[in-house]
Amino acid sequence: MTAPVEAGAKGVGASLPRKEDDRLMRGRGDYxxxxxxxxxxxxxxxxxxxxxxxxxxxxxxxxxxxxxxxxxxxxxxxxxxxxxxxxxxxxxxxxxxxxxxxxxxxxxxxxxxxxxxxxxxxxxxxxxxxxxxxPVVADMLAALTPDSPKVHAHWERNAFLESMVDDDLSAVKRDAAIVVRRTVRTARQCMAPIEGxxxxxxxxxxxxxxxxxxxxxxxxxxxxxxxxxxxxxxxxxxxxxxxxGGGFGYxxxxxxxxxxxxxxxxxxxxxxxxxxxxxxxxxxxANCREHHYDITGYADASGRLLGIDCEAVVDAGAYSLYPFSACLESAQVSSILPGPYVMDRYRCHTYAAATNKPPILPYRGVARTGVCFAMELVLDAIAREAGREPWEVRMANVVPSDAMPYTNITNKYFDSGDYPECLRRTVAALDVPAWRARQKRGEPDGRRVGIGLAIFCEQAAHGTSVYHGWGIPMVPGHEQCFARLSPDGALELRIGAHSHGQGMETTLAQVANEVLGIDPARVRLIHGDTALTPYSTGTWGSRSMVMSGGAVAAACTVIAERVKAIAAHLLEAAPADLELADGDVRVSGTDHSMTLQEVAHAWYRQPQRMPPDIDPSGLETTAGYKAVRDTGTFSYACHACAVAVDTELGTVEILDYVIVEDGGTLVNPMIVDGQVYGGLAQGIGSALFEEMPFNADAQPLASTLADYMLPGATEMPTVRMEHMTIPSPITRFGQKGIGEGGAVAPPAAIANAVNDALHDLGVEITECPITPRRLLAALAEAKAGR
Amino acid sequence: MKAPHFEYEKPATLADALRLLSAGGDNAKVLAGGQSLGPLLNLRMARPDLLVDIRTLPELRACEDDADSVTLGAAVTHAAIEDGQVPDPTHGLLARVAQGIAYRAVRNRGTLGGSLAHADPAADWVTTMVLLDAELRVAGADGERVLRVEDLVEGPLSTCLAPDEIIVSVRLPRLSADARWSYYKFNRKPGEFAEAIAAVVHDPARGVVRAVLGAMEGAPHVIPDPHALLGGDIDALAADIVTRSGFAPDTYEHRVHAVTLRRAVAGLA
Amino acid sequence: MTRIALKVNGQAVERDVAPRRNLVDFLRDELNLTGTNVGCEHGVCGACTLEIDGAPARSCIAFAVACDGASVRTIEGFDDDPVMIELRAAFNAEHALQCGYCTPGMLVTARDIVTRLPDADEARIREELSGNLCRCTGYVGIVRAIVSVMAARKSSGGGR
CATH class of the missing domain: 3.90.1170.50 (Aldehyde oxidase/xanthine dehydrogenase, a/b hammerhead)
Known part of the structure; x- marks a missing residue:
């Protein structure tokens, strides 16, 4: 665990208010x-x-x-x-x-x-x-049938890619006491940053x-x-x-x-x-996220997972776009579907279907939101069959604490974490027994209460070893930062990634503070200009805090060494005896010091004071970073919620929402919270509101924000969040990428809560968003079937 | 998207406005608050040659208050009604409805008359004014006429107003002291278009019971025998009323309207 | 083209405008007041919210020509406004913005809530915010910031 942050600290771990806010709040943003x-x-x-x-x-x-x-x-x-x-x-x-x-x-x-x-x-x-x-191909399942018209006439089949993770499931099929098979669907969505x-x-x-x-x-x-x-x-x-004005992958x-x-x-x-x-x-x-799953979970009588068999289809639209390609989602589905769980056998067949719809593009939590939805619905179905609490079944199936680091069934390397503890804390925070008691009592207004949870782990900041296998036009590898201590002692940082809400002008200044002891107010981040910054694949995949953070630290480390070399000469001390803190270079254990500004001034404007053997490279450098392993950090979180379902109007109100998240070392906890909250709002959109429907002619049926409904302040519940901060062993400060996770679990957690509320009416929702129309239809169907 | 080209006039008097509209023919359109027309123009779904801006006409801003009724100028904004800046003969129904219309920034500009003339089936004022059996004073080239709001709407975004007619004011009967009303709107989030609206007013002293379904496919549906709603098996009755209003049973629209009606009736108690 | 005269942030402005020019484009492209952002052009998202004659309004569906004689206040006009100064401090402290694109409109609405509804509870604040969409923050910091400004104004006896 990371040490508590001292009052007044401005480095890694401090909830420093953002440097970028002022211009944006005064209408001086530069869009x-x-x-x-x-x-x-x-x-x-x-x-x-x-x-x-x-x-x-x-x-x-x-x-x-x-x-x-x-x-x-x-x-x-x-x-x-x-x-x-x-x-x-x-x-x-x-x-x-x-x-x-x-x-x-x-x-x-x-x-x-x-x-x-x-x-x-x-x-x-x-x-x-x-x-x-x-002839129009509007539906991804129809697209894959042999007699479908073709989106690209010369193709044999409307699929950019078919991929298979194969396995022999005969033993688990034979042994399984519980078999649940579900058809799961997530809607096509639009990312809808407020700036187009x-x-x-x-x-x-x-x-x-x-x-x-x-x-x-x-x-x-x-x-x-x-x-x-x-x-x-x-x-x-x-x-x-x-x-x-917002990216989210779009x-x-x-x-x-x-x-x-x-x-x-x-x-x-x-x-x-x-x-x-x-x-x-x-x-x-702006199209993203339309998935279809035919998924079967095999478990023993206690709910322990034996195997998963899945056929997944992603509607990739009409074209493959640069740089992520049309396989962006489908290629990941099969590798990340197992989530945080241990299982004996796993098979997944995935298609990136081509249809006459706009090309599918990245959106926060690429593929993860869909697979979490499919997997977590199956886990809840297994729990119901086993007659156990859903959290108990998950506890029996997540990677055990002592197994970390863990290589899972699809060869993902979970770098660190404690999934059972995350579950325990979430369940405790939600207070499951209290909700169960309330559920038994019933609601005075006739609504039905349910609770649900979802746990996931999220690969982030993964690099070459993961991406080169896809062979897409862009393979991330290293990340660089240019740093310069200017003559007045201010620090200029240039990175090739981009900050558009993530607050990197602040967090990377905190990293500089951590290494150089410089006041973040004296750090200026320059980004978003190919003429001024090192080459980078940019900001995506929750990578920037790990990669750019690492690069800034590397560059600042070089600057620190050079500062020390100069200061050692001027202070007549050994470089090894110097420490950098609070904007000063100090001889350890003494009050003998000089400011960074004095060092910089001497270097630039009084070269005659430099020793003859000084490194002439000066107080600027470009340095690079690569994680100890490039397989990515695995942040994880458990989301749990309580909902009230109005079975007459088909509406869902979120009564309580709890998140326990582990993003490793938090560089700026306030900003991490903001990322998770923002992701949650988008996840609630996916769960309950957002849907881009197309008719049989593949005509889009929502063209305004009155039709495509984004969650507003009234749709966002009060959230309670806890952090676990188990450092990643493979990153510079133990930080993990967490930018997307908030958006991953909400559809699963909310759907599970809705199903918990409605299962004794014979209703099980397996499609999102859970709109009143969809919910009322399911209720009516269940009623007619009984 | 940007609005197509149009000419714009802001006449000083109602008479001038009527003249401009007459001269403009079918391609002239009234601009009141512009909160519905603005988006339609930007989407190029409305393409008038001439907009006649009546928002500041003094004739449309006057309000009157007498023993039996209140008359509100058509250019009164939703926000003015929400804030109680104009008389309310309904013991709070108007303010309550106003507060639920779109968003404050829209309510500051949008007008009562503009909303009625726009005749969006999901809008609140059309339903509310039919419920209250309000009357419109409408001015045209050939003089003025009085029209029940109930007779105004002919279909979605379609009214019986001629292109050169302007709603001047809305006259609302004063509810008695012991009158009760209930207004239930089902929408998916605040400010969104209604999926269903039901409203009931019971004013025994005036012998008035009226009940209306809103967010229909066209005009609000005035429930023919509203007295029955005040007692009896509301579940079966509501379903039957909604069926007779035109929604096929076992559809989403039928379900939500029936529930909305039941809740509106329950809210009266 | 139609000649209009209006006040923008206290300054008299006179210009010829095409009648179809909406207010926000007029402010941005002709007066170089780029603080007000465009998000949807149909009055839903609230990014373009500013004040016309002292009340919040959507500048994407208001035509500049219809604002002849009006007094318009954009985010740039609130630099020295005491309520806005408090709101800016609270937005910064509560992390109420990320990309910043919705922020000018959000602040104009927040200021309206604080001044018009000084006793609003959190539920009412959320309802009043429903016409301003933020895609980044989940509204958590925004609501907290407004609550904190209202509480501070109450305890200091201000805000009336």
Whole structure:
């Protein structure tokens, strides 16, 4: 366990208020849309109104030939291709503007440029597009049937990838006293950051450089992708990601729009911008998370898990996008489905189905929310069969405390943790006996109360050894930080990852404080600019605190050594006798010291004071980080809740919600809490509200936030959270990635609570979101069946 | 998305507004608070050539209070009603309903008359004003007419108002001191469109019992024999009423409307 | 184009605007007041909330032309506002923002709650916040911050 943090501490472990807040609270945030450029024009896209069609003709309005652009105009521009190296992967090509075929509603067909967005939209309305409808593939299960129409005509089957983790289940089938088989489904969702995508493209004549301001989580990856698609040197592209209004994975992607705008800015020399609006976001751009499971759990009479057999389908949409590819979710499903559990046998067959829907993109807790939902529903079903409390059955199945570190059935290396303790604390915090008693008494208003829980573990900040096997365009490896102690003793840090809510301007300053003793107020983080920062795959996969945190520590360690070398000379002491604290370099055990500022001043402005053998590299450096093992940290958490179900209206109210989380060493507990709370709200959205429905023609049926319902303050319960802080043995400070976990467990915990409330009515929900419509239908069906 | 091109006029008087609307024909549209029209314009689902802004017309902001009724100007905002800045002849029903409309920032701009003219089936004022049997004073090129709100709505987003007519005011009968009302709205979160609304008013002194179902496919449904709701087997009755209102049994809409009606009736007690 | 005259953050402004220009685009693109963000353009998310004539309003569905004669106050106009100073301190202390995109609108609504409903309990605060969506924080810090400002104002006898 980490030591308690001293009052006034500003290093690792301190809940330091955020440095970035002030500008954001005073309306001085610097989002892409705030960029002011003389002569800036705006773009609107003509998008496909059909889910699958042959493009017969696109006619530009007369006189607007220089304002409207189609694929044929974009000479030399290559399509977006994201190949996954897993065997059998089928390759798709997304032209940045439609070629012969459009394959989802919302696919860009033409780019219209005008002085204002309104005028660009006027122009877009005048573009005539002749489409010949083709048969539509709207449902992922139907897509996989032999007689389905094809999304990509030359494919043998509508699947980007089929993968199999095979095993012999004959013994567990024979021995199992309990067999539960369930069909589980999670809805297609939209990530819905409040800021949409945003791109401003300019051409810098002096540097012969395309400058793209983009609301992205991974500026370096986008730069690589833009350069590749435009067929130009990467040095000819600079990507700047300023303040970004929420990412959640949605902004970890190369955009067709970036390439179109980049092409235009280079060709004309004129600056141009596109701001995704909510209509575009919901109806055509932001799809994630649609899973279907046919899952069977085998257990002994006590509920001990013997094996899992699963066939999982992920609706990957029409194209594979860069860099994560269409296998992003499906390739992970089979490897992470077993969750925190021990089992003897495991088989999982997974498909990334292709349909005429927008391409599937990363969203917080990629694949994890779906697998946790499927697995935890099965565990509860087993518990009901075994006649035991769900937490007892989990206790019998999670990796035992003394087995850590543990390599699980899919070869995942759980670096540390105490899963049983996490369960125990959660159950105690929820007070299960009290809820059981209340359940027996019944509610005065006739609602039915239930409790549910879900436990998961989450691989984060995993690196090369995990990703190279997928063979996707981006394989993470190391992370770098550039650090410079400036002449006035302030510290400048530059990282290639991006902070868009995670508070890295604060937490990385805390890391610097931990190593250099410098006041975080004197640390400035520069990120989000490929011209200024080291190359990085960016911010995704809960990796930044581990990877960038490690890199900052590494760079600060180098600076510390150099500071000590200089100070040792000036203080006439041995470097080994020096310590760095509170902005000073001090000879240990004495009051003999000088400030970092004095050291820096001496280095930069009084070189005559330096010893002749001083390392001339100076007080700046780029240093790198790689975890001791790159298999990732495994944070874990147990979520438990109590709900009241109104069986007449089909509504679910969360009465209590408890989270016990282990994120290892917490660099800033306040920020960790914020990440978990925010994830929880999104998880509640997945559980109860958020759904992007499509009709049989694959037309999206929600186009405003009145149709696509995001949780508000009234939908968020009061949460009680506890932390376990078992340090990771493989990271610099013992920290673990925890950015996504909050969003993983809520659908499972809430569905289990609903099922607990309703099981004696014969209702078992296996689909989310649990809407009133769905719940009332299930209740009516159960009633009719009895 | 951005609104399509339109012209904009902000007349100083009601007469000027009517003239502009008449001249504009079918392609002129009234802009009251703009809280429903604004989104429709931005989505390019409404495409008027001319918007006539009536929000500040003095004729539409006047309120009157007499022994039998209260008249509210059509440009009174939801927030003004919520805050009790205008007379309320319903012992709090109006404020209660107002507080549940959309969000405060919308209520500060949105108007009573605008909401009625917009005739969204899921909106609160249409249902409430039908419940209270309110009357509208409507001005047109050929003069004024009085219209029961019950006769206003013809379908979703569709009313019997001519394109060049403007709702001037809403006249609400004053409820007696011992009148009781109940308003039950089922929506999935605050500010969201209603999935179902049911409302009942019982005013024995005036011999009035009215009950209305809202969030229908079109106009609110005035329950033909509301007295029956005050006693008897409410479960069977509610289901039967909802069936007769047009919802097929065993559908989601039927279920939630029946429950909403039962709860509204229970809330009257 | 229509000539309009209005006050923005206390300053008189006169401009020609296209009638379809909504208020937030007018403020952002023509007055360079980029503190007010656009989130949905249909009045649901609340990111664009600012004050028109002293009351919170959605600037994405208000047309600039209809604000002729009005007094508009954007987040930039609250720098020295005493309530906003308290709210900013509380938002910082309670970690009530992450990406910051919803924050200007959230603060305008928070200020309205604090000043209009000084006795609101937590449930009412949450209800009043329902028109401002935040995708990052789960509203935990936001609610706490508002509660703390209201409590502090009450105990100091302020806020009336």
């Amino acid at each position: 892409v849309a705030n960029r002011r450029v003389v002569g800036l024009q705006e773009v609107a896209f003509v998008r496909s109104p059909m889910a699958h069609a042959r493009v017969l003709a696109v006619r530009k309005p007369e006189g607007a030939e220089q304002q409207v652009f189609v694929l044929a105009d974009l000479e030399g521009v290559k399509p977006i291709v994201a190949v996954c190296g897993l065997p059998g992967f089928r390759v798709s090509e997304l032209q940045v503007l439609a070629g012969d075929i459009v394959r989802y509603v919302g696919e860009p067909i033409a780019m219209c440029v005008a002085a204002t967005r309104a005028e660009a939209e006027d122009l877009a309305e005048l573009v005539e597009v002749d489409l010949e409808p083709l 995508r945003a791109v401003v493209a300019e051409y810098d004549r002096r540097l012969d450089q395309l400058v793209v301001h983009s609301a992205t989580q991974m500026p370096h990856i986008n730069r690589t992708g833009i350069a590749e698609c435009l067929g130009i040197d990467q040095a000819s592209v600079r990507v700047v990601a300023p303040d970004v 902004k970890g992607i190369l955009l067709a729009e970036e390439i179109c705008l980049g092409w235009y800015a280079r060709r004309t020399g004129r600056p141009v911008r596109w701001l995704e609006d909510r209509y575009e976001h919901l109806s055509g751009n």
